[in-house]
Amino acid sequence: MNIIFGVVFFVVLAAAALLGACAGQSTLVPIDPPPKSAFAAASVERGAQLAAVGNCNVCHTASSGRPYAGGRPFKTPFGTVYSTNITPEPDTGIGRWSEAAFVRAMREGLDREGRHLYPAFPYDHFTRLTDEDLKAIYAFIMTREVVRAEGRANELRFPFGFRSLLSAWKLLFLERGVFQADSSKTAEWNRGAYLVEGLGHCGACHTPRNRLGAEKKREHLAGGEVEGWHSPALNAASPSPVPWTAGQLQMYLATGLVDGHAITAGPMEPVVHNLSAVPERDVRAIAGYLAAVAGAPSERRQKKARDALAHAQREMAAYPLRAPADPSVAAEAGQRNRSGESIYFGACAACHDRGREATSEGALHLALGTVMTLPTSANLVRIIMTGIIPAEGEAGRFMPAYANELTDAQIRDLVDYIRAYFARAPAWDDVEAEVKKVREELSAANANAGG
């Protein structure tokens, strides 16, 4: 994404934008903030469950900020967008938004005054929601604690600060319309599709985006990125050494941990935290639909899975582990990388090689973990450097951060060793760049805290 491209984009689409601007987007009449008693308790409760699936709180709450008061930054290739205050506060929140204004925002990406909203707000998904669900979410949001918090101005590169450009974006990429059930599928499949493609907006992170920031329709759930993390492919390209079953997906979504696959980290943590409060049948529907998206594993995939399981079993049989159990792989991974091997045995093995089960007393066994097989080292580097630390005051699984304990070169050696030994895959070529990126983020966080 360069400036020339930005200018071309601007020129080509300015006309369309003008058209959009001429068509005019009306301001909807402000209302007096409705009292909590205006909403039926049942509706609010339903809205709470829907809002949990939609993760409204995740994006609309700043770190150590008040719930739904906005202000969380989102770095995009176009600049930084800040989430808005969606508490029912009349002046800085959405207290003066009627139900019609809320429904329009969710479906059309327009605020009450008719201004275009940036698609960091996933209205391209929320447009699938039913009237009934939107009304319940409105009831839930409008009964949250009122917080007065001015929005932060976005910091977007030219020309992306012009919101009228978004009318062109919508022309190109926004497919409006409520979810239509597929009568050839089961009710559970349809429920899962509705939640995944609509409210849950899984594709917002798990589908790659094009140069204009829209999800690539032909690479649906093929793996994307969010906040410096890789979001693994959920379709047939899933990088998991052993294919996920619907049951395992359900357990992962509800608890954040499935032995032999993954433990949640990074941006997926709050998603799982929300899903832990969603009715089991909905989580089951989501898992079932995602398993269907991935499809039955191919013969080749199954062979790879048998291979990975055999590797892991040889590993586990070697407990207590003091040296790699598989001599052929060990010879290759270890000879090339004695330093990484020694760091692994000193810093990681104490948890990851004890018990061999990802229970609360042991850690994920790396030979079957998904992170080791991703196309980028981003997630493994981040987990090693920043750990898995539960949010302040929240229960959660823990892994210490090693950013201070290890040098950049040691982290690189460790990542190379883990990749070679556990995933038995060619070395990543982006490790140094990823380590540097995380270092910069950590020192920026230090600098911010000093301000």
Next chain:
Amino acid sequence: MVTLNVNGKSHRIEVDPATPLLYVLRDHLELNGAKFGCGLGQCGACTVIADRQPIFSCITPVSVVQERRIRTLEGLGTMEKPGAVQQAFIEEQAAQCGFCIPGMILRAQALLERDPAPSHAEIRRHMSTNLCRCGTHMRILRAVERAARAMKTGGPMRDTEGSGR
């Protein structure tokens, strides 16, 4: 055999390189300032400084810090001449049982070397990885602020990295 530089002194120690730095400090070098708390890098009682970074010595294999200069509580001062941070902790009476205090002091020391005038918010954020079960956090925070003031007014904040720096 590993080599280790602790408080300006070089050591050669016969030990499995996977041994946690904390065990080597306490059992081999008899530097008992750093404490074993959780053993998981979760409480901070084992905090020491490697070069300029506070690290959890309980999760750090001794092999990875052979090239770095380690500083422990014992390197900051003596009973007779405590370092500025130690002095501030004494003056604020920040210790109750005292188990977490060496880690707290080392962590504060690293902050004040990086930023001699941290804001209250930064102190809170920086110290948040270290836990105190007695609940003397308010005194600990005051002690860190006192140490920062002492440094600013040219108090007895010594360069604890040894001569040559």
